[in-house]
Amino acid sequence: MAKKELKKVFNLNSYEWWRNHRRVVTFGLFLSIFAFYLGNPFHKEGKVKDTCAKLNSSFQITGDEAMKKLNLKEIKNYNNRxxxxYYCERYLGIK
Known part of the structure; x- marks a missing residue:
């Protein structure tokens, strides 16, 4: 008798729900994974463009911060800014 009460309280008999909704749930999962797959490169590109815009517009961030955000390595005898x-110009296609 305790098992039937537990099934009712915790809704452990969820196969019926899954059988009725599996197509919708599967399609939703596939759609969200596909959206993440497509959106990830655009998010990275937007992040780089935002950092470059902040770097070039009235010194909102320093060269060190830009190097850190763009994951660039420092080179001796060159200013980080x-x-x-230079990276931003080449990435954005500015000559």
Missing amino acids: ELAN
């Missing part, structure tokens, strides 16, 4: 600017 110049390196980040």
Whole structure:
């Protein structure tokens, strides 16, 4: 008798629900995974463009911050701001 009460309280007999909704749930999962797959590169590109815009517009961020956000390595005898600017110009296709 205790098992029947537990099934009612916790709704352990969920096969019936799954049988009725499996197509919708499966399609929703597939759609969300596909959206994440498509959106991830656009998110990364937007992040780079945002960092480059902040770097070039009235010094909102420093060269060190830009290097960190863009995952660039420091090179001796070069200013970090110049390196980040060069990367942004080449990434965005500015000559």
